[in-house]
Structures are given as C-alpha cells and as structure tokens.
Amino acid sequence: xxxxxxxxxxxxxxxxxxxxxxxxxxxxxxxxxxxxxxxxxxxxxxxxxxxxxxxxxxxxxxxxxxxxxxxxxxxxxxxxxxxxxxxxxxxxxxxxxxxxxxxxxxxxxxxxxxxxxxxxxxxxxxxxxxxxxxxxxxxxxxxxxxxxxxxxxxxxxxxxxxxxxxxxxxxxxxxxxxxxxxxxxxxxxxxxxxxxxxxxxxxxxxxxxxxxxxxxxxxxxxxxxxxxxxxxxxxxxxxxxxxxxxxxxxxxxxxxxxxxxxxxxxx
Amino acid sequence: xxxxxxxxxxxxxxxxxxxxxxxxxxxxxxxxxxxxxxxxxxxxxxxxxxxxxxxxxxxxxxxxxxxxxxxxxxxxxxxxxxxxxxxxxxxxxxxxxxxxxxxxxxxxxxxxxxxxxxxxxxxxxxxxxxxxxxxxxxxxxxxxxxxxxxxxxxxxxxxxxxxxxxxxxxxxxxxxxxxxxxxxxxxxxxxxxxxxxxxxxxxxxxxxxxxxxxxxxxxxxxxxxxxxxxxxxxxxxxxxxxxxxxxxxxxxxxxxxxxxxxxxxxxxxxxxxxxxxxxxxxxxxxxxxxxxxxxxxxxxxxxxxxxxxxxxxxxxxxxxxxxxxxxxxxxxxxxxxxxxxxxxxxxxxxxxxxxxxxxxxxxxxxxxxxxxxxxxxxxxxxxxxxxxxxxxxxxxxxxxxxxxxxxxxxxxxxxxxxxxxxxxxxxxxxxxxxxxxxxxxxxxxxxxxxxxxxxxxxxxxxxxxxxxxxxxxxxxxxxxxxxxxxxxxxxxxx
Numbered sequence: 001x002x003x004x005x006x007x008x009x010x011x012x013x014x015x016x017x018x019x020x021x022x023x024x025x026x027x028x029x030x031x032x033x034x035x036x037x038x039x040x041x042x043x044x045x046x047x048x049x050x051x052x053x054x055x056x057x058x059x060x061x062x063x064x065x066x067x068x069x070x071x072x073x074x075x076x077x078x079x080x081x082x083x084x085x086x087x088x089x090x091x092x093x094x095x096x097x098x099x100x101x102x103x104x105x106x107x108x109x110x111x112x113x114x115x116x117x118x119x120x121x122x123x124x125x126x127x128x129x130x131x132x133x134x135x136x137x138x139x140x141x142x143x144x145x146x147x148x149x150x151x152x153x154x155x156x157x158x159x160x161x162x163x164x165x166x167x168x169x170x171x172x173x174x175x176x177x178x179x180x181x182x183x184x185x186x187x188x189x190x191x192x193x194x195x196x197x198x199x200x201x202x203x204x205x206x207x208x209x210x211x212x213x214x215x216x217x218x219x220x221x222x223x224x225x226x227x228x229x230x231x232x233x234x235x236x237x238x239x240x241x242x243x244x245x246x247x248x249x250x251x252x253x254x255x256x257x258x259x260x261x262x263x264x265x266x267x
Numbered sequence: 268x269x270x271x272x273x274x275x276x277x278x279x280x281x282x283x284x285x286x287x288x289x290x291x292x293x294x295x296x297x298x299x300x301x302x303x304x305x306x307x308x309x310x311x312x313x314x315x316x317x318x319x320x321x322x323x324x325x326x327x328x329x330x331x332x333x334x335x336x337x338x339x340x341x342x343x344x345x346x347x348x349x350x351x352x353x354x355x356x357x358x359x360x361x362x363x364x365x366x367x368x369x370x371x372x373x374x375x376x377x378x379x380x381x382x383x384x385x386x387x388x389x390x391x392x393x394x395x396x397x398x399x400x401x402x403x404x405x406x407x408x409x410x411x412x413x414x415x416x417x418x419x420x421x422x423x424x425x426x427x428x429x430x431x432x433x434x435x436x437x438x439x440x441x442x443x444x445x446x447x448x449x450x451x452x453x454x455x456x457x458x459x460x461x462x463x464x465x466x467x468x469x470x471x472x473x474x475x476x477x478x479x480x481x482x483x484x485x486x487x488x489x490x491x492x493x494x495x496x497x498x499x500x501x502x503x504x505x506x507x508x509x510x511x512x513x514x515x516x517x518x519x520x521x522x523x524x525x526x527x528x529x530x531x532x533x534x535x536x537x538x539x540x541x542x543x544x545x546x547x548x549x550x551x552x553x554x555x556x557x558x559x560x561x562x563x564x565x566x567x568x569x570x571x572x573x574x575x576x577x578x579x580x581x582x583x584x585x586x587x588x589x590x591x592x593x594x595x596x597x598x599x600x601x602x603x604x605x606x607x608x609x610x611x612x613x614x615x616x617x618x619x620x621x622x623x624x625x626x627x628x629x630x631x632x633x634x635x636x637x638x639x640x641x642x643x644x645x646x647x648x649x650x651x652x653x654x655x656x657x658x659x660x661x662x663x664x665x666x667x668x669x670x671x672x673x674x675x676x677x678x679x680x681x682x683x684x685x686x687x688x689x690x691x692x693x694x695x696x697x698x699x700x701x702x703x704x705x706x707x708x709x710x711x712x713x714x715x716x717x718x719x720x721x722x723x724x725x726x727x728x729x730x731x732x733x734x735x736x737x738x739x740x741x742x743x744x745x746x747x748x749x750x751x752x753x754x755x756x757x758x759x760x761x
Binding site: 132133134152155156159160162163167170171173174175176177178179180181183195199202203206207210211213214215216217218219220221222224225226227228229230231 | 319320321366367369371373374375376377378379380383386387388389390391392393394395396399400403420421432435436439583586587588589609610611613614615618619621623625626627628629639640643644673687688691
C-alpha cells in the first residue's frame, strides 16, 4: 500500500501557479452550486468546462483519469441502487430484469447522479493534484487567516500518514509471530482486523503526543506572533480566478434554467 | 550563555504518587557541558522537560525553584519571542534560551521539506523572515546535513533526521542545549555523526546538558558528570574521571554503561547440532541481496551489516513472516517453507522478537500477554498458569503481572517481548536488535538469558549492530552485504 500525496502537475502551468487558497475557493465556488439541481445537463456542462480547463492547470488527462478512478466505484454503486430502488419509474420501458423495470426515467436520473459525482469531485482532485500540502497550509494561515495550530498541526499529522502503512504491516507480521492468525474463519478475521486497527490507533496516538511535545518544545503556538519563512501572495489574478469560478457556475445554472431542464434538489 | 540554578526542585506528574525528581540542588554555570546520569526512573528526562519549559503548572505538582538565567523556564519559554524593536535585537541571541532534542527522530520533524523544518522553530519564535534562511543554512552547515534544503524529510535515514532535528534547534541559537538520549534510536555510525555534529555545532557559549546511557561515547562532549539519586537529590557531581573512580561499580550495577567495564564472553560449550533452519540464496527485491544462512540448535548466530543491508528483512524471512522472492528456506524438516505454516505451528517452532516491542503486544495485561501464545496452541489452563508464572519469575516481571504492556519502561517492554516469544517454547529464536537502547542491566540479563537458552539447546539468530553483544555471545557472525560463502554441509533436523 502506498499513499501518494505529491502534486503531479506541471507547476508552471498558468492556473497551477495560483494561490492555493484561491484554487480551493474557486473549486468550491464552482462545484457547490451545481449540487442544487438533479438534472443531467448541468453537471455535463460543468464536466465539459472542467476538462477544457484541465491543460491550464498542467494536469495531464491520464493523471486525472488515474486519480478519478475510485469514483467509478461510486458510479457503479449509484447505478445499481437506482435500478433496484428508484421510486420514479416513468418514461419508456427499455427492458426488465426480473421484477426491476429499467425505464428511460431511471437511466436519466442515474446518469444525472453519476455525472454530478464527477463534476463535483473533479475540481477537488485538480486542486490537490496541483498543490503542495505545505503551500496549502501556508496559504491557509497567511491568506485565509486560518489558525496556525490547525493548519500546521494538520500538516504535521499528514507527514506521519505514510508511517501508518508501514506500521500496519509490522503489526500484522508481529501478530502472526505471536501465533495469532484468522485462518479461514471470517469472524476471526474481523476480530483480528479490529485488534490490529486498535493497536495501530494506540501507536498513532502515542506518536501524536510525542510530536506535539516536540512542536511545543520548538515554540509552536506559544503566544509569540509567528513570522513566515515562505510568503504566499494573493494577487489580482487569484481574485479573478475566484470571480471566474463563481460566474461560470452561475452561467451554467442560468443556461439550464433557460432551457427548462433545471430540477431543484428540494421541492 | 545560560546558567541553570535549581534549589530544592521537585516535580510530581499529575496522578502519580511518587515524585519523578525531588530535593534537587544544582548549579550549572555558563558554558558548562554536563552529562546527566542515573538509573532508569531517576528523573533525568523529567528534569530536562522542566528545563525546556515543557511541564506546565497544571500537569503536576512542583516544589522548590528552577531558574535559567534567573527566570523560570516556563516564563522564559512563553515570552521568548524575537524582539520587535531593532535596538533590542542585538541581545536577541540570549532570548532563545533553551533547545531540546529528543530520542525519536520521526516524531520531531514537522514539515515535508528539510529546510522548512529548520525554519519552523524560527517562525514560531517570530524571527524576521529575512533572517530565517541565513540561519537555516548556517544550522544545516553546522550539523553537516548532506542534502539541499528541498530534500523530503521522509526520505531521511534515522541519523540524518536526527541531525536535521538538531539543526532545527540550533537555528534558534539556544544558550542552553538539552539532549535527551539523542542517539538511542540510531545505529553506531548514525550516532557517531550526531556526536560529531554536537561537538562541531556548539561553541563555548553554549551550555550543554546530555542524558545518555552509552557513557563512553558521550564523554568526549562533556566536562562534568552529575549523577541523580532515584529517591531524590544528587548522588555525585564532578569531573568524569573522579565520578567513575568513586561510583563506577555502583553505577554499572544500576545499568549505566560505565566506561572500562567490559563483559566476559560467554560462548557455546557444545558443538552446534543439526540445522533448525536453512536459507539458501534468499532474496527480496530492493531489500535483501541473495544470502545463505543456517542456524543450528545450541548456537547463537549474529547477523551484522550496515543499515539498509536487509538485516531486518532476513529476520522476517527466517521467522516465517515473509516469503522470499527467490531462493528457499527449509526449517524443522517440514516440506512447507515457514511462511506457509499456520501461525499456531510457527509459534511453537520459531519465536520472533521485533525491534519495537510494542508492535508485538496484543492484550492489555502483562500476564495475559504471556498466556496468549500457550492458549492459542492448545495448552491446558494449568499448563498456561505454570508457564506464565515461570516466565514472570525468570524475567523479573512478577510485580508487573497486572500492568498494561504499553505502560512498561523500555527495559521491561523488551523483557516482556522476549518472554512472549518463549511462552510457546520454540526451539529457534529470531531477534531483531534485542539490545537496542537498553541499559547495561537489561543488556546483561538478556545476554545471560540467551546464553541459558542456548545451553538448553535452543538455536538463536540475532540481527544486531551491538559489537559488545556480538563479542560476548555470538558463536558465528554472518555479515550481510556479502553472502555466506561456505557451502552448508550439515544435515537438516529430521
């Protein structure tokens, strides 16, 4: 198991270079309004916009596809759930699988939901693929005025994450050495998993305590105003990025309302 | 420059009955270099934590006074920001009074990039941005950090990470530098680099206090030794030669690695019996180059070699915990290789002791921990009780039978981890750095215990960096990096 957090984009791409807080804000401004509707057209347009903008973030399509692959699981889940449980079975009957009647209405709703998952998730994926975690923490503290205790604390914890994978491996081997294994018994497997997970948690807490003592010892959050070794600048271009994201999102919704396909999520 | 003054100082952690340190009177002058000694539990680390301002008033009870340059460390610590007014900045060096380096390199680094990590402390203390980066490169130079500042902190070895942690403290130019067993988690070459870095990086203007078990190595850094008495107070204080001449025997008995006390070798009396385990040309890509090794009943085989040679990986292979990518392992005459055995079978044949004892603890009581293995392999309740009592007694754990394994001291946890491996009576023991970071007393006990097991006909494979351990106990040494050249003529155990 490997955990990959490193940014994978070309850092000199025009939009990848923007302030991390601006990128994160733009992603939220763009994708959150799309949640308000369940029609398939809105997320489809949004997806199109996202894919067209991708080169400006320096992210290659292949990289995006790899990072977005886990979303396919969610998509399959939605499809199965809709075919089995959709209450609205309007539209033409396409085929019936046993007691389940698959109609155009069912497929339209499922497609809408799946497109929505991708349209909402992609901006987040793009932001994290183009942003160094340290830069994000710096920008959160310097530009978004987030408390350093929160932003840098999270960053420090983040650094320890890959250690968890190694630790899990060691714990699993150590249990086998102690004569503890589950064999083919599924109940024993679950119990072994739970006990290993608990040991992992205990170890992580102890490590967390040691880390926080070490951070205290280096004067972290001791009441002295911090200075910044790395400056993050929030420029006019960053404001423009935020504004464009908001405008684009509003424009997409305006188009769907004008075309009469807008279906609000409430009501 | 910092001066330390303790008058009747004592500290009791909240919720504890015993005082960690008590009735301590101590005066350390500007620029002195002090080695702080004492048996486990004498309160050495507590004293360093107090000096570093890491014992807030609400975390326990204190008595007496503790002062650095006339002010309480807690106050000094909270107010030691960089002066805003330029006229105050000339004396700013003295503002950052205390820096401390701990034992575990992994949990002292905060940032993803090395340079950022050194800058972290400067940012916290409000050092002006323009002054941070010169301080960072200066500190990295002084500790001999070999990489550019963009080097990822997770790509560093233990010794490199510890040097980076030291640089992070030095960048603040502390008047008082505290080192709490800074080399205990490192292999000998990493430890040597840390000592060099400390020697090079601290001038006569730095007051230094070190806690370190391995005294001989630390002596080059200090000019004064202070021995704490476990019940409270200072037992001895003075020049190193004087202290060791007068108190050496007693300190050695209490587990301090006093220089000049060597240990007589204990070697096998009988010739090694047929092989219990034999590995031929086993490899794990990226972790272990092809190696052949065998271990028989009644012998201790030491596996040595530099970091990254794959010693721990070899221990996992021989312990039946990992499958080799190529080559074969035969043990106990079984046609199946050990990594295919059921855990219950494995644990009755091969006992593995990991480098970190805590990885192996499964239960919440010491006695349960020992009973677990025998129960899993189907011993009767009476037998289990007998085995547990016997092991508790042999490894001096009887008083701790009801304690939680995670609350044990380093030496106790090590003894328990060995005892758990012995509980199912395996004939082969595989130990990964069994003496790592142990005081002299636990070390001696481990050596005697393993020698006793060998005399009973157990085979023992120990992966180790510890030269004294190899000299004292090992019958054969397999240096990794070079595969064992000799063919393996001995027959396998039927």
